[in-house]
Amino acid sequence: MSYKITVIPGDGIGKEITDAAVEVLKTVDGKFGLGLAYEYHDAGGTAYDKFGTPLPQSTIDACKASDAVLFGAVGGDKWDDVDPALRPEKAILGLRKNLDLYANLRPVKVADALVDYSPLKPELVRGVDLVIVRELVGGIYFGEKCESEQHDGTERAWDLENYSVPEVERIAKLAFATAKLRRGKVTSVDKANVLATSRLWRRTVAKVAEEHQEVELNNLYVDNCAMQLAIRPTQFDVIVTGNLFGDILSDEAAVVGGSIGMMPSASIGTCTSLYEPIHGSAPDIAGKGIANPMGTILSAAMLLRYSLHEEEAAKAIEKAVDKTLADGYRTPDLWKEGFSKANTEEITRLICQRI
């Protein structure tokens, strides 16, 4: 065995969709002889129920000791009344910090077969092929915060938005490197007309750009970017931005791309990286076998590409997914008149057959 993958199913539909992705990984493994081994660990509400914490140290250690992490989803109303510090989503924030997952890559590429699923008009969506590079371990997410204090005679709360030069340099370098392998365009998104942090961000990105003359750099204010993503999403190649703006824009971009159930993501770390679909744990349909596993399956393809450098195997998965869609199969979330409905297991088998 040459690669160790930690699988974290998490909560809700997490088990079904990671099972599906592992089945697909086993199929490419059989074909390409990759030598993949899997180790399962808990996180989220499931971990809280078992161990009293959403992110056991054993899970963190296992992730660090593996070549890559495949993550399902966490969360559910079941844990709404749990102490905020122990809620399922703390698992994901904790993994980001502990594994130093500094960059979240969210490709939005619309399969021809799915152009009609976007809320945007088809002519605006056809040909969209962008990737959002979101800083993931800094900014206001991890800045100092205060839940309540007396200030000028009233109660207030605060959070510190902040970025250092090295933090911005690191993510900017990754964005430029990514653009070089694509269409050579970086759009850096900030709010430099209002925020000091954005001004440091902008001048640091500009400095990194000097070492990448072959890449074109544009700056865009976040409000304008939120507009442009809806007006003309094809204009973008690589979008690089901070943690908070990235959270908002990457969800908006995902919607533009059509079905959220299809969208993969990679969170790049300094030692191990983590791969997960962008959708949530959908507790309402958990256990019914109808979840769309394709976001997770495409995340597994990213895992092969970025962590294991098995480009051929990654492409094999992506092509098999495209082919399955082109052949007219749809999971219930995507089903329309005239297509063949396939549940989680069926679509997984159809994808495996096409590998």
Add this chain to the structure above:
Amino acid sequence: MSYKITVIPGDGIGKEITDAAVEVLKTVDGKFGLGLAYEYHDAGGTAYDKFGTPLPQSTIDACKASDAVLFGAVGGDKWDDVDPALRPEKAILGLRKNLDLYANLRPVKVADALVDYSPLKPELVRGVDLVIVRELVGGIYFGEKCESEQHDGTERAWDLENYSVPEVERIAKLAFATAKLRRGKVTSVDKANVLATSRLWRRTVAKVAEEHQEVELNNLYVDNCAMQLAIRPTQFDVIVTGNLFGDILSDEAAVVGGSIGMMPSASIGTCTSLYEPIHGSAPDIAGKGIANPMGTILSAAMLLRYSLHEEEAAKAIEKAVDKTLADGYRTPDLWKEGFSKANTEEITRLICQRI
């Protein structure tokens, strides 16, 4: 004369569009006998060129002494190299602070004639009728900031996001009052799963909601709201949110609504309120007489409604704009085969004729 209106044309197309709105105001004045008087003042790059500051004290004083402010637009690359503290957009931030314009109201209502102009599919856009209530004088916009400091051996910059209970109460009350006059639904948008400020925001809005049992309150995370605005914008009635999230979401919502040239806004102050279109100063088309004045004209209607309580006159303007569009007239930004093209002056005359 019974009402004093301060008109601030600003930069770029600001003069053309405020001229158009004033002409429309004069027409309703003639019909309804409102007794409107106008006083013109400078702000933005134009003021910087004349007085060395984008916001002269005389402009602030005039605004305070009037019943309402009609604002055009400010900005332009011409002032790109000006000291950041003196850039045109400082005028708008300065006016917000000096007039305590604590709430920005951005209605997004899609005229039947313009459903096709949205990047979203017509079936998603038809019937959209929402208003974003954005807090405008607090949050990270006006929190303490630091352009550069040494911290842990590196250079960093920071901005303080913060809200006090009274600040949130004030904007929440306005949102609930607004919802009561509409469909009775408030969606409060925050990032309470990450930010302490959002947790104070959420619990304060919940407290205000207790006094408004007849209004339905929902909480939504900002990333989810960015998705929902694109997926199903008709679900919203009143959206209330902080300064930064409001900046992003209101621009996204405007795009959903179709033409940015059509969108008005009201910034509600404790003594005087300010009305402006949401689009910018468009220096590239300034002076050509082709700018779409309808966003400013509809802002003038909001001025009549909120500051002068002249509801009938406000409605007369809104109906005249709708009628002009329904009759097939379009400014160049909206023109398509089969419609009659009308420049700034012509569309203004057509609207006046329909009052």
